[in-house]
Each structure stands twice: as structure tokens, then as C-alpha cells.
Amino acid sequence: xxxxxxxxxxxxxxxxxxxxxxxxxxxxxxxxxxxxxxxxxxxxxxxxxxxxxxxxxxxxxxxxxxxxxxxxxxxxxxxxxxxxxxxxxxxxxxxxxxxxxxxxxxxxxxxxxx
Amino acid sequence: xxxxxxxxxxxxxxxxxxxxxxxxxxxxxxxxxxxxxxxxxxxxxxxxxxxxxxxxxxxxxxxxxxxxxxxxxxxxxxxxxxxxxxxxxxxxxxxxxxxxxxxxxxxxxxxxxxxxx
Numbered sequence: 001x002x003x004x005x006x007x008x009x010x011x012x013x014x015x016x017x018x019x020x021x022x023x024x025x026x027x028x029x030x031x032x033x034x035x036x037x038x039x040x041x042x043x044x045x046x047x048x049x050x051x052x053x054x055x056x057x058x059x060x061x062x063x064x065x066x067x068x069x070x071x072x073x074x075x076x077x078x079x080x081x082x083x084x085x086x087x088x089x090x091x092x093x094x095x096x097x098x099x100x101x102x103x104x105x106x107x108x109x110x111x112x113x114x
Numbered sequence: 115x116x117x118x119x120x121x122x123x124x125x126x127x128x129x130x131x132x133x134x135x136x137x138x139x140x141x142x143x144x145x146x147x148x149x150x151x152x153x154x155x156x157x158x159x160x161x162x163x164x165x166x167x168x169x170x171x172x173x174x175x176x177x178x179x180x181x182x183x184x185x186x187x188x189x190x191x192x193x194x195x196x197x198x199x200x201x202x203x204x205x206x207x208x209x210x211x212x213x214x215x216x217x218x219x220x221x222x223x224x225x226x227x228x229x230x231x
Contacts, residue, residue: 047220102220
């Protein structure tokens with residue numbers, strides 16, 4: 001069975017500081033894709049960053065970067081220079097190409113404090 | 115590019131009543147998903163369509179939930195009769211089929227918040 005665990009239900013960070021959200025997952029498959037999605041209070045879920053499991057290089061997207069540790073099955077998200085607009089729920093997810101089904105974690109509620 | 119559209123945005127019904135949600139995916143997206151998101155939890159897949167065929171409906175409570183996707187475009191999700199535990203946000207998402215760039219990236223609609231009283 002595939003599972004995704006986000007062990008931090010809530011986090012806060014001062015504006016302009018850096019914060020890291022953790023995510024671990026479990027799968028016996030070798031090929032998969034990992035994602036971080038952001039869900040602001042308006043509830044529209046949007047993609048933050050994507051990582052292909054076969055790539056060793058960590059993905060980056062402007063202020064967002066990941067630390068992908070395949071052996072440890074860990075996929076953390078680092079947000080640099082936090083902004084008020086980063087306040088949202090963040091969901092870690094992965095998908096197996098064979099099944100096309102997304103597996104979501106329970107989310108981390110991030111609050112950026114002015 | 116227009117995003118995933120959903121309606122209504124909010125719905126309040128009494129238990130045992132029926133309700134239907136509508137979703138219009140991004141143009142050209144062959145795969146459509148319906149998720150249920152209970153407050154404080156991550157989205158749970160209810161059903162996945164590829165074009166107008168069902169790929170996965172293993173977590174759909176088929177005694178009360180039904181979904182269809184006519185002509186491989188719009189989709190409707192129906193609950194009949196509703197229970198209190200169905201109170202949740204129902205999210206629709208779509209994705210491209212077979213494209214190399216972000217083939218598994220899902221684009222989400224704004225969701226429909228259902229309250230069953």
C-alpha cells in the first residue's frame with residue numbers, strides 16, 4: 001500500500017525567513033512522481049513543485065525547493081524568503097505512473113507571520 | 115487558459131436529500147478526477163475518468179454516490195441520499211493524457227463545499 005505522511009499539522013514562520021515542511025512516503029515502486037500542492041484559504045489547490053523519482057537533482061522553483069532523499073523516502077519542501085501569500089495548507093503527494101492515482105498526505109497548515 | 119470550473123461553490127442540504135455537482139475540466143484534458151476533502155484531511159479520490167471511461171472508482175460509495183462524464187468532457191457527481199458524514203469539499207481536477215510535460219500534474223477546481231444538516 002502507498003502512504004504519505006506529513007508529521008507537522010501546523011507550522012509558522014516569520015516573514016522573510018525560511019521554513020521546511022517535511023514529508024515521508026512509502027512505496028515499493030521505483031518509478032514515481034512527487035508533488036507539493038498549496039491550498040490557500042480560497043481552497044483552490046495549485047501545484048508548487050514537482051520531482052521525478054528517477055532524477056537525483058533536487059527540483060527548485062523560485063523560492064521553493066525540495067530535498068529529495070529517495071533511499072529514506074523523504075521529500076521535504078523548503079520555502080525561502082517567506083511571504084504572507086505563502087500562508088496556506090501544503091499537501092505532499094505522489095503518483096505511480098502505472099495507476100495514475102494520486103496519494104495525498106494530511107497536510108501542513110503554514111502561517112506566515114508579519 | 116481557462117481553469118477547471120465547478121458549480122455550485124456552496125450547497126447546504128438536509129440529510130436524505132439529493133445533490134449534484136458539476137465540473138468542466140480544462141479543454142483537452144482527458145483525465146478527470148473527483149475528490150472528497152473532509153475538513154482537516156487531504157483529498158481522497160472518489161473516481162477517476164479517462165475520456166468517458168471509469169479508470170478507478172474503488173473508493174466511491176456506490177450505494178449513494180454516482181458520477182458520469184458524458185462525451186468525455188463535463189462531469190457530474192451525485193449523492194443520493196446524503197448523510198451527515200458527506201459534509202466536505204468536493205474537488206474536481208483534470209490532467210493531460212500522455213503529454214511529456216507534467217503528464218501527471220493535476221489542475222484543481224475551486225471545489226464545492228457541501229454541508230449536510
